[in-house]
Structure formats: structure tokens, C-alpha cells
Amino acid sequence: xxxxxxxAEELDAWQSFxxxxxxxxxxxxxxxxxxxxxxxxxxxxLLPALAAESGVWVGPDTDRPFxxxxxxAPKQIRQWLGRESSVVVWxxxxxxxxxxxxxxxxxxxxxxLLFWLMPPLDQWSNFPDPDYARTGLDDLPEHPFAARxxxxxxxxxxxxxxxxxxxxxxxxxxxAEPDQPFSVQTTDDQRAxxxxxxxxxxxxxxxxxxxxxxxxxxxxxxxxxxxxxMLRQGRRQILVTAPSRxxxxxxxxxxxxxxxxxxxxASESALETRxxxxxxxxxxxxxxxxxxxxxVVLVDEAAALPxxxxxxxxxxxxxxxxxxxxxxxEGAGRGFAIRFRQVLDRETPHWQALTLSAPIRWSTTDALExxxxxxxxxxxxxPELAPEAVDAADVIIEPIxxxxxxxxxxSEAFGLLVDAHYRTTPADLRQWLDATAxxxxxxxxxxxxxxxxxxxxxxxxxxxxxxxxxxxxxxxxGHLLSQSLASHSGxxxxxxxxxxxxxxxxxxxxxxxxxxGRGLVAKxxxxxxxxxxxxxxxxxxxxxxLLQFWRASGLxxxxxxxxxxxxxxxxxxxxxxGCSAAGQHLVExxxxxxxxxxxxxxxxxxxxxxxxxxxxxxxxLPATSCLSDDDRRDLHSFAHGHRGFLLSLPVLxxxxxxxxxxxxxxxxxxxxxxxxxxxxxxxxxTLQGQGLCLGQRDGEDRLRALVRQLLQxxxxx
Numbered sequence: 001x002x003x004x005x006x007x008a009e010e011l012d013a014w015q016s017f018x019x020x021x022x023x024x025x026x027x028x029x030x031x032x033x034x035x036x037x038x039x040x041x042x043x044x045x046l047l048p049a050l051a052a053e054s055g056v057w058v059g060p061d062t063d064r065p066f067x068x069x070x071x072x073a074p075k076q077i078r079q080w081l082g083r084e085s086s087v088v089v090w091x092x093x094x095x096x097x098x099x100x101x102x103x104x105x106x107x108x109x110x111x112x113l114l115f116w117l118m119p120p121l122d123q124w125s126n127f128p129d130p131d132y133a134r135t136g137l138d139d140l141p142e143h144p145f146a147a148r149x150x151x152x153x154x155x156x157x158x159x160x161x162x163x164x165x166x167x168x169x170x171x172x173x174x175x176a177e178p179d180q181p182f183s184v185q186t187t188d189d190q191r192a193x194x195x196x197x198x199x200x201x202x203x204x205x206x207x208x209x210x211x212x213x214x215x216x217x218x219x220x221x222x223x224x225x226x227x228x229x230m231l232r233q234g235r236r237q238i239l240v241t242a243p244s245r246x247x248x249x250x251x252x253x254x255x256x257x258x259x260x261x262x263x264x265x266a267s268e269s270a271l272e273t274r275x276x277x278x279x280x281x282x283x284x285x286x287x288x289x290x291x292x293x294x295x296v297v298l299v300d301e302a303a304a305l306p307x308x309x310x311x312x313x314x315x316x317x318x319x320x321x322x323x324x325x326x327x328x329x330e331g332a333g334r335g336f337a338i339r340f341r342q343v344l345d346r347e348t349p350h351w352q353a354l355t356l357s358a359p360i361r362w363s364t365t366d367a368l369e370x371x372x373x374x375x376x377x378x379x380x381x382x383p384e385l386a387p388e389a390v391d392a393a394d395v396i397i398e399p400i401x402x403x404x405x406x407x408x409x410x411s412e413a414f415g416l417l418v419d420a421h422y423r424t425t426p427a428d429l430r431q432w433l434d435a436t437a438x439x440x441x442x443x444x445x446x447x448x449x450x451x452x453x454x455x456x457x458x459x460x461x462x463x464x465x466x467x468x469x470x471x472x473x474x475x476x477x478g479h480l481l482s483q484s485l486a487s488h489s490g491x492x493x494x495x496x497x498x499x500x501x502x503x504x505x506x507x508x509x510x511x512x513x514x515x516x517g518r519g520l521v522a523k524x525x526x527x528x529x530x531x532x533x534x535x536x537x538x539x540x541x542x543x544x545x546l547l548q549f550w551r552a553s554g555l556x557x558x559x560x561x562x563x564x565x566x567x568x569x570x571x572x573x574x575x576x577x578g579c580s581a582a583g584q585h586l587v588e589x590x591x592x593x594x595x596x597x598x599x600x601x602x603x604x605x606x607x608x609x610x611x612x613x614x615x616x617x618x619x620x621l622p623a624t625s626c627l628s629d630d631d632r633r634d635l636h637s638f639a640h641g642h643r644g645f646l647l648s649l650p651v652l653x654x655x656x657x658x659x660x661x662x663x664x665x666x667x668x669x670x671x672x673x674x675x676x677x678x679x680x681x682x683x684x685x686t687l688q689g690q691g692l693c694l695g696q697r698d699g700e701d702r703l704r705a706l707v708r709q710l711l712q713x714x715x716x717x
Contacts, residue, residue, distance in 0.1 A: 006042070010169050011049045018050055020175035022111030025182025025363030029371060030115045030160045031153060036093045039117045040065050042164035043089060051111065052087040056080060056104065059091030059117075074100040074131075078246060084109040084361070092118040095131030098145075098426035102376045106215055110182055110362045120163075124150040135427075136478035137434050144403035145430040149375050158367035187358045190218045196354055197226035197321060201296045202233055205318040208348050210302075210340075212326045213356035214379075216369070219323055222356070223298055224254030230296060231259065231277035237294040238279045241287045241313070243304040245269050248281055251300060255279055288312055295319060302340075306570065308543070311343050376426035380415035382508055383448045390445055392514040397451070397523050400442045403433050412449045413442060420506030428504075437478075439500060441523045443507070443516045450511035453520035454504040457533065458482040459497050466495035481537045481574060489559050489593060493586050497534035499576070500524060521553040525577060534583030535576045541565050542573035544613045547620075550575045557620050558590035562605050571606055573617075595621035599653055603681040611672045614679060618662040625657035627717050635717070639707040645677075645700045652678045652707075660715030670706045673699060 006014075021028060032039045040063060047055075047066035057069035064071055069089060072080060077100040085107045090096075096118075105114055119127050125147035132138040153159050162170050186194075193211065200209050213219040227238050242248050249268070256266055264274045269281035282290070284305060287297075297317045302310060303324040314320050322340070344351040358364065373379045402410060414432070418424045432438060432454055443451030459482035461469070468474040469483055470492040476483065481501045485494035502524065507516045521536075528536045538555065540546055547557070554577045561572030578584030598621055602614065627635070634651045637643035655661055656679055665671050673692045676682045677699060684696040693699035711717070 006045045006049075007169070011046070013172050014046060015049055017172045017175065018111055018113065020177070021113075022051075023181045024175055024178050024365060025110040026175075026366045027108045027110065027112040027114070027362055027368040028158065028160055029153075029368055030113055030162060031121075032115055032117045032162045032164065033120045034163045034166050036091075036117060038165035042162070043115060043117075047087065047089070050087060050113070054083070054085050055087035055089070056085050056107075057089050057091075058100075058104065059089070059094050063091070065089060077104050080104065080107055083107060086112050087115070088112070089115045090117065092116055092129075096129055097131045098376055098430050102372055102378065102426050105368060105372045108362075108368065110184070110366075112368075114368065121150040121154050134477065135431060136476075137431070140434060140436060143434050145433040148403075148407075148433065152371075152374055156367075156371055158371065182363050184361055187218065187356075187360060189356050189358055190222050190360065193219075193222045193354055193356055194226045194229070196352070197222065198229045198233070200321060200352070201226065201230040201235060201238070201319060203319075206348050207319070207350050207352065208314060208344065209321045209352045209354055210344070211321065211323040211354045211356070214326050214359075216359045216361050217356035218360040219325075219356055220248070220250040220300060221254045221360070223300060223321070223323055224251040225258050227251070227279050227296075227298065228255045228258035231273050231275070231279060232262065234277075235295050236277050237292070238277070238296045238298065239287065239292065239294040239317075240279065240281045240298045240300065241284050242281070242300040243284070245281055245283075247301045251298070252279070252281070284309055284313075288316070291316060296321070299323065301325065306541070306543070307340050307343060310340055311347070314343065314347060377411055377414050377429055378426070380411045380418055382415040382419050382506075383412045383450075390450065390511050390514065394445045395443050395450065395511070395514060395516055395519065396445075397441055397443045397516075397519050399523070399527070400440050402438070402440055409449070413452050416449060416452045416506040416508060417454065417504050419509075421504055424504065438503075439524070439527060441520050443511070443520055445511070450508040451516040451520055452504070452506050453502060453524055455500045455502045455524055457498060457531075458501050459495055459499050459534075461495045463492065463496050466492040469495050481539050484539070484561075484574065485559060485590065488561075489590055491586065491590060491593075493582070494590075497580075497583060497586060498532075499535040499537045499583075500528045500531075500533055502536070502538040517549060518553050521550075521555075525554065525579065528579045532580070534580045535578055535587065537574065537576045539572055539574045541570035542609075542613055542617075543570060544610065544616055547573065547575075547613065547616055551620065553577075556587065556591055557617055558587060558594060560594070560606065560617070564608065571609060592622055592624075595624045595657065599657060599679070602679050607680060607682075609680070611675045611680075615662065615666055615671055615675050618656060618675075618679070619666055621657075621662075623657055623659035625654045627651075627655065627658060631655075632717060635707055635711060639704055639711055641704060645696075645703065649678065649681070652703075655710075655717070658715070658717055661710070661717075664710070664714045668706060668709070670702050673702060674706060677703060 043065035052068055055069040057064045057071050058074060061071040074097045086109060088104055088108055090101060108114055125142050127146060200207060211219060230238060240248050240251060256271060259273060262273050264272045272278050294317055296319045297313060299313060299322045301324060302322040414429055435456060437457040439455045441453045442449055458479045465474060466486055470486045470490060472487060482495045482499055486492050505517060505520060525536050538550060555575035557573060558576050559574040564571055576587045578587035631651045631654060634643060634648055638648035665674055676687055676692055684699060687693050687699055688695050
């Protein structure tokens with residue numbers, strides 16, 4: 001028989017198997033092992049015989065094994081989310097980005113088959129996956145992440161393994177026919193959730209709800225159906241927000257389908273009913289800037305947003321519902337629930353927690369979902385430990401090598417990272433396991449993990465390459481912090497020196513305030529000294545809380561990025577601790593340079609910077625100014641009302657950089673007005689709109705009083 005050609009009996013067996021999966025509401029992974037050419041030939045004979053009304057081919061279009069499949073590159077996968085597939089064929093020989101693979105598997109509906117073309121399992125550890133090139137992992141001799149996946153696949157009896165041209169025909173499992181054929185329909189808990197959401201939307205104020213569920217449970221659909229019912233029952237303005245408009249496509253689709261002929265106008269992100277009700281999407285920053293009137297606000301994928309922004313939304317509208325994924329390829333929402341619960345308890349103690357557990361698009365006996373979850377640790381949970389069982393004296397901090405952990409330990413450790421950082425994804429797991437430059441530490445109480453620090457060694461580049469990076473002529477994969485400080489701050493030494501950058505740090509909620517985080521950072525610094533590295537560093541979305549943590553851990557700010565993060569509105573903040581003599585000298589120069597640029601850049605580059613964070617950063621920078629007699633005379637004239645604010649602004653700005661003044665200002669009631677008016681140079685109408693003053697006269701009077709206090713009781717000028 002010609003290799004790759006299936007007999008009529010084999011085709012019948014595959015068709016029968018797929019029908020059985022449909023009846024049971026299940027899906028399966030088909031691992032097509034061996035040489036790529038025979039695998040493609042085998043698929044080209046099989047696929048036309050299968051039910052493939054909606055299928056995807058991830059691979060070169062010229063090699064597509066079946067014309068009915070939609071060709072797609074891994075970077076385009078997000079465009080397919082919200083749609084369904086009956087067949088997915090993934091050409092692993094072209095690369096296997098974990099996030100995209102996990103995401104696309106979730107689009108398979110009941111009866112779906114996921115064909116994965118790959119080398120034999122025993123070769124995965126050494127397989128030069130083309131996707132490694134974009135991650136800096138392409139020069140490694142082995143890949144523990146792929147080896148772990150191979151072990152899990154080999155041990156899973158539900159995985160169908162096919163070796164075209166190498167072995168006899170595949171023996172497909174017999175599937176028992178269910179008592180009731182599976183069908184996609186609203187589940188009982190989804191119906192209950194819709195009812196609860198409608199009651200919330202029509203009910204009393206200040207009763208927010210938090211909805212959490214795994215993917216595939218119909219959470220977004222329930223939000224859309226509930227929004228439609230609220231509009232039918234008289235609500236006029238319902239706003240939806242999320243990290244991106246793509247996140248709410250399913251919500252709007254179900255709202256449109258439910259309202260049907262009641263819709264007057266509709267688009268991808270807005271609709272209006274004939275009765276005058278409106279449902280529309282606003283990006284988070286636009287929502288908070290415009291503050292439009294609305295009876296209900298729905299926040300989807302809330303875990304991707306900082307708690308500070310969620311609090312502003314919570315307090316800004318009468319009825320707010322927050323929705324988030326618990327386990328998923330984009331990150332997890334458990335950390336959101338942990339961090340935001342304290343805000344809810346304090347501000348709105350009557351809030352409600354709602355959840356969905358039953359899948360909608362496949363049955364509870366589906367084999368693919370738990371397999372994908374195991375492969376990529378999508379359901380990784382941080383361990384539970386009774387709060388009374390945690391004592392600082394019991395915490396042991398030790399170095400770990402993630403690839404050497406057993407799967408339970410790895411799941412607990414990765415679960416902590418997921419809880420602490422929403423965007424911790426399967427790609428991060430691969431990086432953590434594979435990168436030889438990674439360094440990790442675990443804090444534990446007994447055998448229970450309560451803290452994780454993951455760092456990576458960067459820099460160490462040749463002086464010539466470092467100079468090219470500084471001039472913007474070269475850019476390397478990896479080396480995030482080292483390259484940023486070289487190219488943006490202008491110091492090639494930052495790329496030639498070696499830095500341990502803290503990529504992630506996470507502490508279990510019940511172990512907070514015990515010094516676990518600082519203890520992990522201290523261990524990392526010891527390792528930096530022992531390995532002869534130059535600096536310990538970190539880069540994160542700036543917040544006052546994180547600045548205080550890293551400052552308490554011995555790091556100082558050396559650079560702030562110019563571009564706000566799309567979802568949070570935070571500016572990247574980079575901090576360093578000098579460990580070697582060269583590292584200490586670099587940190588001093590970086591800090592001095594930032595301090596010199598700070599007065600000019602603050603009003604121009606960071607107009608939206610949080611005022612308290614701006615004040616705290618100002619206090620961390622070295623002094624760059626000394627006042628002259630003329631300056632002090634101008635200050636005195638302003639303080640006693642003889643000199644106008646605008647004419648006094650240059651000397652007021654200069655005063656901000658005098659030794660001791662920023663720290664003194666942080667103790668004053670008018671701190672925020674000073675930062676906004678003097679340092680950020682906002683207009684008086686803007687200051688009035690932000691509630692910082694009643695107008696120009698009031699603002700100037702309060703600043704004059706503040707300068708009088710500075711002259712009388714402040715540091716020596």
C-alpha cells in the first residue's frame with residue numbers, strides 16, 4: 001500500500017470515531033509523529049472524509065493538506081478566538097508557541113479533532129523548535145519544557161498516536177454511546193448566572209458582583225444575554241470595558257442575537273435599541289477620563305487591570321459587575337480575586353461572588369481540556385496553608401531549578417506566579433523551564449511553597465555590541481533591562497555589565513507581611529555577589545506600593561519608560577542595586593542622569609503619572625540644585641504674595657531638586673497640589689477639575705502658604 005493512503009475501512013473507522021465524539025460531546029488530540037511529508041500525505045487523505053465545516057491549518061499555506069481549512073499563522077490566532085473549529089491541524093515542525101497552541105485548542109467544539117504534526121516523542125527534548133528563535137532559547141542543547149510535554153503525552157491513553165508510513169493502521173478507541181446525545185445549550189448554572197446578573201442590574205446600588213469561571217463556561221455569553229435583558233427591562237445606559245475590544249466580542253454578539261429586531265443600530269462595540277437603550281464599549285482609560293453616565297458597568301477580563309483602576313470603576317458607578325477567567329492561556333484571575341477582595345470588603349461589603357463550573361461547548365467527560373491544562377499548567381494553583389500555620393521563623397528560602405521539580409511542586413510554584421501576575425502564560429512556563437540563564441528561589445514552610453523569585457542573567461555583551469545597542473544600531477532578543485538602560489538612558493556599560501533581572505516575584509497571600517518577598521530578594525542579591533555579577537535589577541509597571549517594596553529591598557529607581565502600558569496606564573519603572581564596584585558606579589550615574597532629566601521630562605513625558613508616585617520618585621532621586629540668594633528672595637516674595645505664580649515657577653521647580661525638599665514635601669497636606677501645579681505644570685482648570693483646588697486664586701494661596709512653611713520649618717535652602 002502507498003504510504004499515507006488510508007483504506008476505506010480506516011476512513012470509515014475515523015468517521016465513526018468522530019461521530020462518537022460528537023454524541024459524547026468530547027474532543028481528542030491526534031499526535032501525528034514522524035517525518036513531515038508522510039504526515040501531510042496521510043492527512044490529505046483523511047481530512048476530506050471528516051466533518052470539517054470549520055477548520056484551521058496552522059502552517060505554510062502551500063502545504064495545506066485540505067483546501068477547506070483556513071490557513072493561519074500563530075500570531076493570527078487571536079483573530080479566531082470567539083469562533084469554533086471542528087478540526088485544527090497544527091504543523092509543529094514550523095514552531096509551537098505555547099500561548100497560541102493552548103488558545104486555539106479552546107476553539108474546538110464537541111467532536112473536534114486536534115492534529116499535531118511533530119517528530120517522535122523521544123526526540124522532543126532535542127527538537128530545534130523554530131519558535132525558539134524569537135525567545136532566545138534556540139541555542140540550548142535540550143528543552144525540558146518539551147521533554148515534560150512528551151512525557152505527559154506518552155502517559156495519556158486518550159491521546160491518539162499516529163505514525164504514518166511507520167506502523168500499521170491506528171486502533172481507534174471504541175466510544176460508548178451516551179444515554180442522551182450531547183448538545184450545546186445553556187447550562188443550569190449559566191441560566192442562574194444570567195438571572196442573578198439581571199437582578200443585580202435592575203436592583204439596588206452598591207451591590208457589585210464578581211463572576212469567575214474557566215474558559216469555555218459561557219461567562220461572556222452570560223454577560224451579553226444579561227445586558228440584553230437589562231435593556232429590555234428599561235435600563236438606558238450600560239457600559240462595557242475590558243483590556244481590549246477583542247475581549248468583549250462574544251459579549252456583544254450574544255447581546256445582538258438576543259435583542260434581534262429590538263435593535264435600532266449596531267456595530268462591533270455598540271448597539272442601540274428601538275426603545276432608546278444603549279450598550280457600548282469604552283476602553284478603561286477612556287471610561288475613567290470621560291466618566292459618562294451609566295446605570296450599569298460591566299468589566300470583562302478584570303484580572304488584567306490593576307486593582308487601583310478597578311477601584312476607580314467600582315466607586316464611579318452605581319452598579320458594577322467584574323468578570324474574570326480563573327484558569328486560561330492568557331493568565332489567571334485568582335490573583336485578581338485575592339487582591340481585589342480586600343477593596344470590595346472595605347468599600348462595598350454587600351458584594352456577591354458568582355461562578356460558572358460546567359462547560360458549555362463540550363461535555364464534562366472531554367479529554368482534551370484536562371490534557372491541555374496539564375501540558376501548560378493552566379490550572380496551576382498556589383497551595384493552601386492556614387494563616388495561623390505561617391510564622392516568619394518557619395520560612396526557609398532556598399535556590400531551586402524548576403526543571404528538577406516534580407509536577408506537583410512545579411504546579412504549586414507556577415501557580416504562585418500566575419496568582420501574582422495576570423499575564424503569566426504558558427510561554428512563561430517554557431521560558432522558566434528552559435532558559436539556562438534563569439535563577440530561581442523558593443520560600444517554603446515545611447513542604448508548602450509560599451514564595452517564588454524568578455530571575456534571569458542579562459548583559460555581559462562585548463563593548464562593541466553594547467555601543468551599537470546604545471546607538472540604536474542593534475537589538476538583541478532578551479536582555480530587556482540591560483538593553484533598555486543602554487539604548488534609552490545612554491549608558492553602554494549597562495549592556496556590557498552583567499545583571500540579574502528579577503522577572504517575577506510572588507508571595508502567597510497568607511504569607512504576606514512576613515518579609516518573605518524581601519528575603520527572596522536578599523537571597524538573589526547574595527547569588528549576584530557570589531557569581532560576580534554587577535547589578536540586581538527589576539522592571540515593572542510603576543506603582544507606589546511596588547516602589548516602596550523594591551526600595552525597602554535595596555534597589556533605587558534609575559529609569560522610567562515614556563510609554564504607558566495599554567491596559568493599566570502605568571509607566572515602566574526600572575530599578576537597580578549595585579553589587580560590584582562597577583555596578584555601584586553605574587547605578588550612581590544612572591540615578592544622577594535621571595535626576596537631571598526629571599524636571600524637564602515630568603511635565604512633558606509623564607503628564608498622567610500618579611501624583612503620589614511622582615512625589616515618591618522625586619524623593620528617591622539625588623539633589624541636583626542649590627538655591628542662590630536671588631532664588632531665596634524670589635521664594636520669599638512668592639510666599640508673602642508679592643510675586644505671581646508664573647514668574648515664580650522657575651524657582652519653585654528648582655526648589656524641588658534641593659536636598660531634603662522632596663522628602664519634606666511628602667509630609668505636607670498640599671503635596672498633590674504642589675506636584676500637579678509645580679512639577680507637572682498642569683493648568684488651573686485641570687487642577688480644579690481634579691479637585692486639587694477651587695481655582696487659580698485658591699491654588700496660589702495654598703501654594704504660598706506651603707512655601708511659607710518651607711521657609712520657616714523646612715530643610716535648609
